[in-house]
Amino acid sequence: MHTDDELDLDVELIELLHRAAAALPGYPAxxxxxxxxxxxxxxxxxxxGVAAGLVAAVLVGGVALVGSxxxxxxxxxxxxxxxxxxxxxxxxxxSWEGSDGRPVGLKPVNDLDEVLPDGHLVVRVVxxxxxxxxxxxxxxxxxxxxxxxxPPEGTSPSRPNASPTPxxxxxxxxxxxxxxxxxxxxxxETDAIGFIGADDRRVYLYDANSHVIAMDLSTRKQRILNxxxxxAGAVLAGGRFAELAGGPNASPPEPCHLxxxxxxxxxxxxxxxxxxxxxxxxxLALSPDGRWLAIAVAxxxxxxxxxxxxxxxxxxxxxxxxxxxxxxxxxxxSGEIDFQGMAWLDDGQVRVAWTHLPDKVDRMYDKSEVLRxxxxxxxxx
Amino acid sequence: MTRAPDRVARQPAPQGAGVRDGVPRxxxxxxxxxxxxxxxxxxxxxxxxxxxxxxxxEAADEAMARACARWxxxxxxxxxxxxxxxxxxxxxxxxxxxxxxxxxLEPDWGVGTVPDPQVTVALDALRELPLPxxxxxxxxxxxxxxxxxxxxxLGLAEGTVKSRLARALAALRAVLSDQGEA
Numbered sequence: 001m002h003t004d005d006e007l008d009l010d011v012e013l014i015e016l017l018h019r020a021a022a023a024l025p026g027y028p029a030x031x032x033x034x035x036x037x038x039x040x041x042x043x044x045x046x047x048x049g050v051a052a053g054l055v056a057a058v059l060v061g062g063v064a065l066v067g068s069x070x071x072x073x074x075x076x077x078x079x080x081x082x083x084x085x086x087x088x089x090x091x092x093x094x095s096w097e098g099s100d101g102r103p104v105g106l107k108p109v110n111d112l113d114e115v116l117p118d119g120h121l122v123v124r125v126v127x128x129x130x131x132x133x134x135x136x137x138x139x140x141x142x143x144x145x146x147x148x149x150x151p152p153e154g155t156s157p158s159r160p161n162a163s164p165t166p167x168x169x170x171x172x173x174x175x176x177x178x179x180x181x182x183x184x185x186x187x188x189e190t191d192a193i194g195f196i197g198a199d200d201r202r203v204y205l206y207d208a209n210s211h212v213i214a215m216d217l218s219t220r221k222q223r224i225l226n227x228x229x230x231x232a233g234a235v236l237a238g239g240r241f242a243e244l245a246g247g248p249n250a251s252p253p254e255p256c257h258l259x260x261x262x263x264x265x266x267x268x269x270x271x272x273x274x275x276x277x278x279x280x281x282x283x284l285a286l287s288p289d290g291r292w293l294a295i296a297v298a299x300x301x302x303x304x305x306x307x308x309x310x311x312x313x314x315x316x317x318x319x320x321x322x323x324x325x326x327x328x329x330x331x332x333x334s335g336e337i338d339f340q341g342m343a344w345l346d347d348g349q350v351r352v353a354w355t356h357l358p359d360k361v362d363r364m365y366d367k368s369e370v371l372r373x374x375x376x377x378x379x380x381x
Numbered sequence: 382m383t384r385a386p387d388r389v390a391r392q393p394a395p396q397g398a399g400v401r402d403g404v405p406r407x408x409x410x411x412x413x414x415x416x417x418x419x420x421x422x423x424x425x426x427x428x429x430x431x432x433x434x435x436x437x438x439e440a441a442d443e444a445m446a447r448a449c450a451r452w453x454x455x456x457x458x459x460x461x462x463x464x465x466x467x468x469x470x471x472x473x474x475x476x477x478x479x480x481x482x483x484x485x486l487e488p489d490w491g492v493g494t495v496p497d498p499q500v501t502v503a504l505d506a507l508r509e510l511p512l513p514x515x516x517x518x519x520x521x522x523x524x525x526x527x528x529x530x531x532x533x534x535l536g537l538a539e540g541t542v543k544s545r546l547a548r549a550l551a552a553l554r555a556v557l558s559d560q561g562e563a
Contacts (some may be wrong), residue, residue, distance in 0.1 A: 013553065020503040025434060027424035027441060034416070034445045233554050 009043060013141030061284055069156065085288070086122075086137045087343040087351050089113040089367070104361045106338075106370070115353050115369060121368045127184050129176050136195040136203065137343075138217070141180035144203045146195060149174055149187070175203065175215060188220045197236025199263070204236055212266070227266030237344075238290020239263040242315065244274070258293065260315055272318050274311075282308070282339035287347050291316060292378050294350045296342050308337050308354050310376055321379055326372065335359045340371065394525045412452040419462040420445055426519045432508065440469035463524055467534050470516060506556035514549035517542055 112124040112132045124143075126132055132147040173192060177185040192205030192213050205213040205222075212225040235242050241261040260270040282296040292358050295311040306328040313320040328335030340353040355370045423444060428437035444465040447557050448455045507515060520531040520541075528546075532539045 013550075013557070016499055016503050016557075017507075017518070019497065020500045020507065021425045021429055021523050023497065023500045024425050024428050027421040028438060034442060034449055162445055230449070 008276070084137075085285070085343040086135075086143065087115040087117065087353060088135045088143070088355055089121075089340040089371075089374075090134070091132055091178070096099065102290060102363075104363055105365070106355060107364045107366055109367065113340075114350070115341070115371075115373055117351075119373060121371060124178075124182070126176050126178060127175065127182075128187055129184075133173070134195055136198050138177070138198050138203075139200045142178045142185075144198060145176045145178060146173055146190070146192065146205070147176070175205070175218075177203075177217065186220050188215065188222070188281050190215070190222060192222075196241065199236065204241075225266060227261070235284045235286045235293075236263060237286035237288050240286065240290040240315075241266070242284060242286045242293050244284060244295065258313065258315065270315060272313070272315070274313065274320075281306075283342050285342045285344055285350060286315075287344050287350070287378070289347045291347070292350075294342060294344070294352075294376075296339050296352060298339065306335065306337055308339055310352055312349070312350070312376070312378055314378075319379070323376060325352060325374055325376075326354060328356060329359065336361075340367075345375065348378050349375050350378075351375050412449050412456065415448065415452075415456065415461055416445060419465065419470045421521075423462055423465045423469065426466050426523050427473070429507065429523065430470060430519045431473055432512075432515075436473050437469075441465075442472040442477065443472045444469035460526075460530070463526060463530070463534050465521075466520075466524060470535075502557060502560045503553075506553045509556065510549050510552060514545045514552075517545040518549045518553075521546055 003288050025225045044224050089112075091112060109123075110131045112126065112135050114124055117124060124135075126147065128147045129145060129147045129149055131150075134147075135143045135145040137143050172189050175186075175188045175190050175192070177188075179185050190213065191207045194206050196204040196206055196212065198204065198217075201217060203215045203217060205215065207213055207224075212227050213222050214225050215222045223365050240263050243259045243261065244256055256274040258270075258272045258274055259268055261267065262269055282298055284296075286292070286296045287294070291314060293313045295313065297309050297311060298307065308327075309322055310325055311320055311322045325339050328337045336357045338355045338357075340355055342350060342352045344350045351373060352375075353371060353373045353376065355367060356372055357365065357370055402561050420441065424437055424441040427444075428434060428492065431437050447468055448461065448465050455464055507518070510518070514557055516535060517531060517537075520526045520534060523527070526534060528539050528542050531537070532542045535542070537545075
């Protein structure tokens with residue numbers, strides 16, 4: 001009980017208020033819900049390997065084509081240079097109850113959307129994984145997906161900004177390694193909740209305590225690396241890990257720190273200080289050569305900004321640019337912007353995808369209707 | 382998979398760890414331990430402040446997700462539960478969460494019938510308070526924070542905390558007194 005003499009409360013009133021709090025229904029969530037929410041907030045996309053350019057990206061686009069795009073037919077890619085990172089989108093539901101009681105917003109998706117280099121949106125189905133949380137490109141042109149093997153429960157349309165309804169028992173997360181032709185090579189249980197990246201030997205993931213987990217692509221064995229715990233976003237490319245770390249609120253005066261870690265040992269090689277707002281990120285992506293870090297930011301943490309900006313930082317020199325990609329009105333049910341994904345095309349260009357709902361949201365929209373994609377070049381390229 | 386020892390759990394206890402104002406802090410300083418020990422308390426504090434079980438649930442989920450993502454810093458704070466409450470409250474009251482909703486925030490605890498009539502009266506009395514006053518009451522009473530800590534947590538001047546608390550307590554006492562006389 002509080003003994004602060006400033007507190008002009010009698011004991012009976014304090015006890016009564018505690019009893020009132022105790023009479024309220026308890027917290028219904030489970031750690032898996034929090035983990036999924038965290039995963040949705042902090043997307044990490046691979047920027048692995050050496051860029052093979054646009055042609056390779058088109059070739060590896062032909063996996064289990066189901067959606068509305070006009071991508072190439074499924075094919076197997078022969079051994080060759082590592083694939084360029086693919087632009088996977090966040091499988092996120094965002095709907096709420098409209099003024100007439102009907103659900104409005106973005107239609108839910110549980111499979112994996114991908115934006116092809118030509119701009120087409122296609123849906124990737126991972127056989128045996130009905131709910132995909134995220135994916136990273138593998139150097140062979142396939143990808144690894146993280147998700148659940150139990151069909152997801154529905155999301156209530158009356159719940160705005162919905163996260164999935166708490167699972168009764170959706171089981172552990174699994175990592176699916178998917179070949180370029182769309183078939184699943186392996187499905188492995190994991191404690192991980194998100195991807196960091198991949199190289200030609202291993203997929204790197206993180207768990208709820210920010211430990212780095214390396215999964216060997218040949219044996220599927222997983223082990224926690226004895227590295228510093230990662231935090232606030234990390235990506236892998238060009239033999240480097242990148243990490244942004246800010247204070248608990250990532251707000252002034254506490255700065256945002258960019259650290260680079262050696263991809264083999266995990267040792268820190270570079271540290272730079274960025275404005276605190278840079279840590280309020282949607283996503284990070286390191287260029288294939290590891291020289292440029294793209295940071296998709298949403299504006300001040302917990303602020304009123306309805307916007308998306310892209311910061312490009314040269315990790316060697318500290319040079320950076322900040323480009324406002326989109327901005328919507330700060331009013332209810334109006335033009336909401338939601339980051340969807342980001343991937344480098346090559347060492348000099350990064351693609352960013354987001355959705356921008358209309359000013360008046362009066363129905364459910366397919367993601368393809370409100371998706372915007374922009375390619376941004378690094379300075380001087 | 383082969384699990385390495387939990388390095389977080391073996392780290393020295395952060396400053397201020399142990400027992401804080403009668404609330405035991407777990408010896409295990411991992412996020413999982415924090416979640417087990419504090420999430421329900423944070424949720425109830427948010428529910429009592431916001432008066433909406435769904436919004437409180439979403440806010441608590443969001444706060445816990447952010448705490449999880451930044452645990453190696455948040456875990457070292459003197460009062461990570463207070464931090465989570467603040468994050469959840471800010472999230473819930475930020476413009477786009479609040480204005481999107483089709484109805485104003487009118488407390489509905491989602492508690493149904495409460496067998497204790499005194500508790501019913503207390504909840505009714507809290508329902509009548511403006512949200513900023515409820516937030517101060519929750520911080521000072523349920524989260525056991527001092528005036529200075531409450532001010533820091535809510536971003537208010539200490540004088541504002543004191544005046545809001547005084548008004549809230551006066552209103553609560555008035556309702557409870559009326560009920561006692563009835």
